[in-house]
Amino acid sequence: MEKTALRGEDAADRLAVVDEVASKYAGTKGALIPILQNVQSRIGYLPTEVMERIGEKAGVPAAQVFGVASFYSQFRLEPVGRYVVKVCHGTACHVQGAGAITEAVCSELGVEDGETTADGKFTVESVACIGCCSLAPVIMIEENSFGRLTPDEARRIVREYGD
Amino acid sequence: MADRGTQMTVTVGLSSCGIAAGAADVMAAFEREIEKRGLDVRLRRTGCIGMCYSEPIVDVDAPGAGRHTYGGITADQVERIVDEHIAGGAPVDEWLVRAEGRDLPDEAYYSRQVRLVLRNAGMIDPESIDEYIEAGGYAALEKAVTSMKPEEVVKEITDSGLRGRGGAGFPTGVKWDLARKQPGGKKYVIVNADEGDPGAFMDRSILEGDPHSVLEGLAIAAYAIGADEGYFYVRAEYPLAVKRLGIAITDARERGYIGENVFGSGFSLDVYIKEGAGAFVCGEETALMASIEGRRGMPRIRPPYPAAEGLWKKPSNINNVETYANVAWIISNGAEAYASHGTETSKGTKVFALAGKIERGGLVEVPMGMTLREVIDEVGGGVPGGHDFKAVQLGGPSGGCIPREFIDIAVDYESVTKTGAIMGSGGMVVMDDTTCMVDIARFFLNFTQDESCGKCTFCRVGTKRMLEVLERICGGEGREGDIELLEELGEQIIASSLCGLGQSAPNPVVTTLKYFRDEYEAHVKEKRCPAHACKALITYGIDAEKCTGCTLCTKVCPTGAIAGEKRELHTIDQDLCTKCDACRRACKFDAVTVD
Numbered sequence A: 001m002e003k004t005a006l007r008g009e010d011a012a013d014r015l016a017v018v019d020e021v022a023s024k025y026a027g028t029k030g031a032l033i034p035i036l037q038n039v040q041s042r043i044g045y046l047p048t049e050v051m052e053r054i055g056e057k058a059g060v061p062a063a064q065v066f067g068v069a070s071f072y073s074q075f076r077l078e079p080v081g082r083y084v085v086k087v088c089h090g091t092a093c094h095v096q097g098a099g100a101i102t103e104a105v106c107s108e109l110g111v112e113d114g115e116t117t118a119d120g121k122f123t124v125e126s127v128a129c130i131g132c133c134s135l136a137p138v139i140m141i142e143e144n145s146f147g148r149l150t151p152d153e154a155r156r157i158v159r160e161y162g163d
Numbered sequence B: 001m002a003d004r005g006t007q008m009t010v011t012v013g014l015s016s017c018g019i020a021a022g023a024a025d026v027m028a029a030f031e032r033e034i035e036k037r038g039l040d041v042r043l044r045r046t047g048c049i050g051m052c053y054s055e056p057i058v059d060v061d062a063p064g065a066g067r068h069t070y071g072g073i074t075a076d077q078v079e080r081i082v083d084e085h086i087a088g089g090a091p092v093d094e095w096l097v098r099a100e101g102r103d104l105p106d107e108a109y110y111s112r113q114v115r116l117v118l119r120n121a122g123m124i125d126p127e128s129i130d131e132y133i134e135a136g137g138y139a140a141l142e143k144a145v146t147s148m149k150p151e152e153v154v155k156e157i158t159d160s161g162l163r164g165r166g167g168a169g170f171p172t173g174v175k176w177d178l179a180r181k182q183p184g185g186k187k188y189v190i191v192n193a194d195e196g197d198p199g200a201f202m203d204r205s206i207l208e209g210d211p212h213s214v215l216e217g218l219a220i221a222a223y224a225i226g227a228d229e230g231y232f233y234v235r236a237e238y239p240l241a242v243k244r245l246g247i248a249i250t251d252a253r254e255r256g257y258i259g260e261n262v263f264g265s266g267f268s269l270d271v272y273i274k275e276g277a278g279a280f281v282c283g284e285e286t287a288l289m290a291s292i293e294g295r296r297g298m299p300r301i302r303p304p305y306p307a308a309e310g311l312w313k314k315p316s317n318i319n320n321v322e323t324y325a326n327v328a329w330i331i332s333n334g335a336e337a338y339a340s341h342g343t344e345t346s347k348g349t350k351v352f353a354l355a356g357k358i359e360r361g362g363l364v365e366v367p368m369g370m371t372l373r374e375v376i377d378e379v380g381g382g383v384p385g386g387h388d389f390k391a392v393q394l395g396g397p398s399g400g401c402i403p404r405e406f407i408d409i410a411v412d413y414e415s416v417t418k419t420g421a422i423m424g425s426g427g428m429v430v431m432d433d434t435t436c437m438v439d440i441a442r443f444f445l446n447f448t449q450d451e452s453c454g455k456c457t458f459c460r461v462g463t464k465r466m467l468e469v470l471e472r473i474c475g476g477e478g479r480e481g482d483i484e485l486l487e488e489l490g491e492q493i494i495a496s497s498l499c500g501l502g503q504s505a506p507n508p509v510v511t512t513l514k515y516f517r518d519e520y521e522a523h524v525k526e527k528r529c530p531a532h533a534c535k536a537l538i539t540y541g542i543d544a545e546k547c548t549g550c551t552l553c554t555k556v557c558p559t560g561a562i563a564g565e566k567r568e569l570h571t572i573d574q575d576l577c578t579k580c581d582a583c584r585r586a587c588k589f590d591a592v593t594v595d
């Protein structure tokens, strides 16, 4: 999901992705959000020219595309790292020490919460509940969840992804 | 289900929580070991059985010997289970958590449960429609569309007393009847699988463990109200649920349980999945429908209710995942059987997600009316580590904290509401003496403030002001009058917000103020956090009597704040200390103090 398959490639490729995705949804009502999700999963984030093209293809004003993209937390307007480390800060994880997990992951990677490492490999993010609350505290990288963590284990998992 | 002739069956629980605990590796190890020995064993997957605390879970069923359940299994342990139990016929007793006829610790987790919604969870392979059908699946749909009139279906649901499990507890039959009575033409049915309450995972487990049960319930609802198009709105964070639901819909369409002319009855239904995009407010029904339409998920004023004007302005019925998961059971077994569980006004069962400071965290389904104490202590095994139970949070950001004094209340809609909390969707987060109630209130306000859609001023600005006050109090800067200010803001936000998000956002503050006012006062007046949780109000120190000078803490400290030579008393430089707690966790002699 978080793979930035087209990172670094040129804008024309990105627009070609939009055209391809939009043609799949042609004629489907209420398709704006699925188009945004699909495009983002292919190119990692939603740069301005991509949102403009989506607007053209879906027949809605660019302002509305931007409005929707900025409303939902799933959509990213900035590029993200190859791996997004989602640290759960839901109720159960909060009670079980999610703060210390974020601190450990951030200090391991040398970034603040919400930032991306200089090599573009990792982005650290706080999320609200991954749904594995009884294994709190939990982190999720790509589609893999890791539960019952200690700060040290969280560091180790992140380190393994780095290799 | 397991006894297929003489073949042994090994079942591995592959739900999100099982996988997070390492179940995929365990599955692979079984494949390898069974293959290596050329054993005739059926290896299969299942969903969440509810014992999340014991994941990964493996069941071994041998014809005649019943079901043996192993808990906390790692890939390394698989070889021995295969050798001794599967090949040798002798269960590995010390790893068993449950077995028929034996009094093992996990028996208590089950014996008090009544599993109607979770009837198949952890029993069948959620990716196999055949296993669902074998367990009685789609018989209720057939019964409804071939032998009952829509109004008879509605009456059955009304008579069962089923109330919405998404939080508000509105009678489901009444809701269906409103939608049914709308003039004909296009109508929709919608499943609310947004499960936004952080700390709750009932809907995820149901969708991962038994997706067909929800789909069947949805199809019955569609028939009852006269809809021919349905949507599942599923939270973005639930990829496995989306995948299994997708398989279920494809298989059901192929077999003709949805699609054109179901069971030759003339009833037709198309079903689609919409993935959410990360907005808590989209769990609110009118916002959810705006989101399906591709717009920003902002709630609108009701009425009109969705039954009259819903998705694309057409009459629509929206229910929660668990609500739908009850439907097929009620149609098959009858309203009376359902209503025989529960209390006068809260019928049937409720699924709860137990988490936080609890011994056996997981998913449980109990009859309505069981006391909180029974759920937490008897089913959940109580608070671990010798700590004291302090409160239980019900209803998430819209709910409240119920203190120890009320632990003997019955869990039903009315009794819970009387405490100031709400039943909510079923998240139960248990808290002990190390949990600071002011910090919990701050946590929830941070959440609602962040998730407020910004449409109405009281919610948008009011929650921000409340959060500022709470942050100040937790940060040791609380002022005289802050507590009263919180109360005043809370009242106004509750009275004036547009939707349920704002109207309930102050609840976590209101209930903690009501039951734990002394904790607020300690923070504000004495600059003290009684639970030792608020970092600005605590200091780390080293107990000279207990410190042996082992230097372990000096090594784990990430900021180099601890000094001391071997066999000498260590000391903490308060300017460098970030209160990360690493030293206290590392110390083997309990010598790190927190005041």
Ligand SMILES: Cc1cc2nc3c(=O)[nH]c(=O)nc-3n(C[C@H](O)[C@H](O)[C@H](O)COP(=O)(O)O)c2cc1C
Residues within 6 Å of the ligand: B163, B164, B165, B166, B167, B168, B169, B170, B192, B193, B194, B195, B196, B197, B280, B281, B282, B283, B284, B285, B286, B318, B319, B320, B321, B323, B425, B499, B500, B501
């Ligand atoms: C802010 C807010 C969030 C909500 N989130 C959910 C949710 O995640 N899941 C859910 O089923 N209902 C949620 N609801 C309740 C729905 O609006 C609606 O009442 C429910 O889907 C009706 O289904 P039921 O009658 O089966 O409970 C939420 C309500 C509000 C105000």
Ligand code: FES
Residues within 6 Å of the ligand: A088, A089, A090, A091, A092, A093, A094, A128, A129, A130, A131, A132, A133, A134, A136, A137, A138, B198, B199, B200
């Ligand atoms: S609270 Fe962290 S997974 Fe639910």
